[in-house]
Each structure stands twice: as structure tokens, then as C-alpha cells.
Amino acid sequence: MPTLLRLDSSADLRSSTSRTLTGVFAETWQARGPGHPVVERDLHRSPLPHLPDAALHYAPRLRAEGENPVADAERVQEELLAELSAVDAVVIGAPMYNWSLPSTLKAWLDYVHVLGTSVPFDTDDQPFAGLPVVVVASRGQAYSEATENAGDDNAVPPLVRVLATSMGMAVTVVTAELTLAERIPAMAPLAGKARASLDAATERVRELAATLGGS
Numbered sequence: 001m002p003t004l005l006r007l008d009s010s011a012d013l014r015s016s017t018s019r020t021l022t023g024v025f026a027e028t029w030q031a032r033g034p035g036h037p038v039v040e041r042d043l044h045r046s047p048l049p050h051l052p053d054a055a056l057h058y059a060p061r062l063r064a065e066g067e068n069p070v071a072d073a074e075r076v077q078e079e080l081l082a083e084l085s086a087v088d089a090v091v092i093g094a095p096m097y098n099w100s101l102p103s104t105l106k107a108w109l110d111y112v113h114v115l116g117t118s119v120p121f122d123t124d125d126q127p128f129a130g131l132p133v134v135v136v137a138s139r140g141q142a143y144s145e146a147t148e149n150a151g152d153d154n155a156v157p158p159l160v161r162v163l164a165t166s167m168g169m170a171v172t173v174v175t176a177e178l179t180l181a182e183r184i185p186a187m188a189p190l191a192g193k194a195r196a197s198l199d200a201a202t203e204r205v206r207e208l209a210a211t212l213g214g215s
Contacts, residue, residue: 001035001036001037002029002035002036002088002089002212002213002214003036003037003038003039003086003087003088003089004025004026004029004036004037004038004039004087004088004089004090004091004209004213005038005039005041005083005084005087005089005090005091006022006025006026006038006039006040006041006090006091006093007022007041007043007090007091007092007093007105007108008022008040008041008042008043008044008093009043009044009092009093009094009095009101009102009104009105009108010044010093010095010102010138011044011102012095013044013045016093016095016138017095017138017176017179017198018093018094018095018136018137018138018176019093021093021136021138021174021176021201021202021205022091022092022093022136022205024202024205024206024209025091025134025136025205025206025208025209026038026040026091026209028205028206028209028210028213029089029209029212029213032210032213032214036213039083039086039087041083041108043102043104043105043107043108044102044104047104047107048076048080048104048107048108048111049073049076049107050103050107050110051073051107051110051111052069052070052073053067053069053070053073055067055068055069056069056073056074056077056110056111056114057110057113057114057115058114058115058116058121059114059115059116059117059121061116062115062116062121062122076111077111077112077114080108080111080112081111081112081114081117081118084112084118084128084131085127085128087131088131088132088212089131089132089133089134089212089213090131090132090133090134090169091133091134091136091205091209092105092133092134092135092136092159093136093138094135094136094137094138094155094156094159095137095138095139095155096137096138096139096140096153096155097155099152099153099154099155100154100155100158101154101155101158101159106158109158109159109162109163112167113162113166113167118167119166119167126167126168128167128168128169129167129168129169130168130169130170131169131170132169132170132172132212133163133164133169133170133171133172134171134172134173134174134205134208134209134212135156135159135160135163135171135172135173135174136174136176136201136205137155137156137173137174137175137176138175138176138177138179139153139155139175139176139177139179140178140179140180140184141177141178141180142177142178142193143177144177156173156175159171159173160173172208174201174204174205174208175197175201176197176198176201177193177194177197178190178193178194178197179194179198181193181194182194
């Protein structure tokens with residue numbers, strides 16, 4: 001029974017582009033039949049506490065003497081890792097906030113990136129290697145290599161670094177740009193490009209959901 005984990009982090013509960021696209025992904029996944037459940041975790045509506053102890057970066061066996069995180073924080077970490085272990089694919093809504101990630105999404109990363117548990121350290125274990133992850137990135141401006149904002153995207157690179165490079169997941173990034181074109185008058189001439197970007201992203205998430213959801 002292929003199970004999807006849907007993570008949303010946008011603080012916009014009315015017109016979020018990333019929420020719209022993760023919703024399309026989840027709906028397409030579920031449309032394949034009753035054997036395609038979706039687990040939803042809304043990191044904005046139910047934010048995780050920021051990592052309270054640096055010892056949580058390490059598996060218990062790797063912690064130094066005297067490093068004893070509080071039990072509640074360990075339970076949160078165990079719950080998130082168990083949730084991730086139980087699914088067959090993940091879709092993550094990752095809007096750009098001030099050129100970076102929402103703090104709610106960063107908190108989730110801090111809990112699940114654990115040396116010696118989810119990331120190799122003293123062994124070669126990499127339990128999440130190959131897990132398909134679709135990162136739905138949305139940003140108000142354009143950040144491709146051909147634009148003046150090239151190099152200013154500090155949202156997608158950390159996600160790819162943590163999830164793909166370090167944890168070994170199979171990460172695909174789908175991007176919707178120029179989302180502020182209909183909100184900021186000076187960007188109004190870019191509205192057509194914004195709609196085209198959203199249309200392309202919508203088609204891509206449908207395609208990925210159908211493919212990753214299997215038969």
C-alpha cells in the first residue's frame with residue numbers, strides 16, 4: 001500500500017502556491033485508488049519546537065558523556081523518524097521566505113538529520129537512501145542562472161544537501177516562480193510568465209505523483 005507523506009510549511013493558509021501544488025500531488029496520489037493513503041503533517045499549523053539540545057544531532061550511542069536530551073524532545077524525534085520510515089514517498093512544500101526556508105521546515109530537517117541514525121557516521125547505514133522526495137519550491141521572484149537573482153536561492157540548496165547528498169534520498173525539485181506578479185504592481189508585466197510557471201509546475205507534480213504512486 002504506497003503511502004505518501006505530505007509536508008506543508010507555508011504560513012499562507014489562503015492562497016499559498018506551495019500548498020496548492022502539494023495538494024495537487026496528494027490528490028493525484030489518492031486518485032490512484034484506496035490503497036494510496038496520504039499522511040499529512042502541517043508544519044505551520046502544528047509547528048515543531050526548535051531543536052532544544054544539540055545532542056539530538058547524534059544517535060544516542062554517539063553522544064558525549066552527560067549529553068541527555070529531555071525525553072519529550074527525543075519522543076518528537078523518534079516520532080518524525082518513524083513517520084518517515086513508514087512512507088513510500090514524500091512531497092514537501094518549500095516556499096522561499098527571505099531567501100531561505102521557513103523556520104518550521106528547518107526545524108523538521110534538524111530533527112530528522114541524525115548522525116548515526118538517518119545519516120552514515122560510524123557505519124555505512126543510510127536507511128532513507130532512494131526514498132523519493134518531491135520538493136515543491138515557490139518563490140516570488142525568478143532565480144534561474146539567467147536572472148539577476150541567480151545565486152540568491154538559499155531555500156532549495158539546503159534541502160537538496162540534507163535530503164539528497166547527506167541522507168541519500170531521490171530528490172526532485174519542482175519550482176513555481178514569480179508568485180508575487182499578481183500582488184506587486186511593478187511585477188504585473190510578469191503575470192503571464194508567472195501563470196506559465198505555475199501551469200508547468202502543476203503538470204509536473206501530477207506527472208510525478210502518478211509515476212511515484214505506481215499502479
